[in-house]
Amino acid sequence: MSQLSYARYGKDNIRLYKREIDEKTGTQSVVEMTVCILLEGDIDTSYTQADNSVVVATDTQKQTCYILAKQNPITPPELFAAIVGTHFIETYSHIHAAHVKIIQHRWTRMEVDGKPHPHSFLRDGEEVRVVESVTREGEGISIRSKIEKLLVLKSTGSAFYGFHRDEYTQLGETWDRILSTEVEAGWKWKLFKNLAEVKSVVPKFDQAWQSSREITLKTFATDASASVQNTMYKMCDQILAAIPLVEAVDYSLPNKHYFEIDLSWHKGLKNTGKDATVYAPQSNPNGLIQCTVTRKEPKARL
Numbered sequence: 190m191s192q193l194s195y196a197r198y199g200k201d202n203i204r205l206y207k208r209e210i211d212e213k214t215g216t217q218s219v220v221e222m223t224v225c226i227l228l229e230g231d232i233d234t235s236y237t238q239a240d241n242s243v244v245v246a247t248d249t250q251k252q253t254c255y256i257l258a259k260q261n262p263i264t265p266p267e268l269f270a271a272i273v274g275t276h277f278i279e280t281y282s283h284i285h286a287a288h289v290k291i292i293q294h295r296w297t298r299m300e301v302d303g304k305p306h307p308h309s310f311l312r313d314g315e316e317v318r319v320v321e322s323v324t325r326e327g328e329g330i331s332i333r334s335k336i337e338k339l340l341v342l343k344s345t346g347s348a349f350y351g352f353h354r355d356e357y358t359q360l361g362e363t364w365d366r367i368l369s370t371e372v373e374a375g376w377k378w379k380l381f382k383n384l385a386e387v388k389s390v391v392p393k394f395d396q397a398w399q400s401s402r403e404i405t406l407k408t409f410a411t412d413a414s415a416s417v418q419n420t421m422y423k424m425c426d427q428i429l430a431a432i433p434l435v436e437a438v439d440y441s442l443p444n445k446h447y448f449e450i451d452l453s454w455h456k457g458l459k460n461t462g463k464d465a466t467v468y469a470p471q472s473n474p475n476g477l478i479q480c481t482v483t484r485k486e487p488k489a490r491l
């Protein structure tokens with residue numbers, strides 16, 4: 190015999206766009222996002238006994254998302270995730286948790302003749318702002334904010350030497366290499382008691398995204414990198430210092446390799462070491478370096 194051990198269901202890839210107009214200036218602002226909602230609760234019988242009476246249809250979830258977007262601000266995405274999650278656990282007594290993930294896409298205002306255009310935007314890169322939230326009845330709202338798909342490269346200022354060597358090691362040491370990665374950075378907020386508590390800190394969400402992005406880019410650019418590991422740790426450390434309400438910071442960084450090409454076979458062309466200018470970017474395999482950094486517990490005084 191079998192039993193249902195875990196279940197959740199909902200709507201994924203709900204695409205949502207909202208326009209706002211500044212009444213005074215007529216300037217329009219737009220936000221586009223992709224939302225995933227997954228509900229947990231007393232829904233087992235829908236799986237085990239074909240009992241659809243407990244099912245809040247995934248179409249209903251999608252319609253609710255549109256209605257809540259009409260009635261509420263959808264930025265910052267942390268706030269909208271908490272609004273959607275709270276709606277489901279407060280509206281349906283048998284729904285006990287709502288997982289809401291939001292991916293916010295870039296629409297950056299165009300500059301035309303040196304001036305911000307009132308209603309035209311461009312997609313300046315695939316970078317996205319992501320929020321993963323869980324609103325759980327009786328517990329609160331947990332939120333993790335993220336930057337994803339932020340592609341960066343530095344053409345020098347990165348080394349990798351002193352690593353462990355044995356009979357399996359072929360890689361040479363380098364004091365000057367290309368470093369490129371697609372940043373995935375996350376910061377987990379302390380647990381919020383309820384929607385009111387999320388609302389009370391709303392300005393902090395944009396500030397945190399801004400600081401995390403600036404710290405990531407500045408540290409990437411200016412650190413004399415000894416390794417991806419060490420550079421990412423420095424990023425985490427600064428983000429924890431900058432955002433007191435954050436209790437953990439995590440990074441996942443692929444090391445996107447650029448290989449030197451020995452062209453000496455062709456008329457003695459010099460293209461390695463300090464003479465390297467033409468490289469072969471690699472698609473795979475890639476290094477993948479991850480870490481989570483939290484605050485040190487203060488030592489207990491005896």
Ligand SMILES: O=c1[nH]c(=O)c2[nH]c(=O)[nH]c2[nH]1
Nearest residue numbers: 349360415416417418444476
């Ligand atoms: O920054 C790096 N960290 C590693 O762990 C590693 N391993 C490797 O082959 N190259 C690199 N670079």
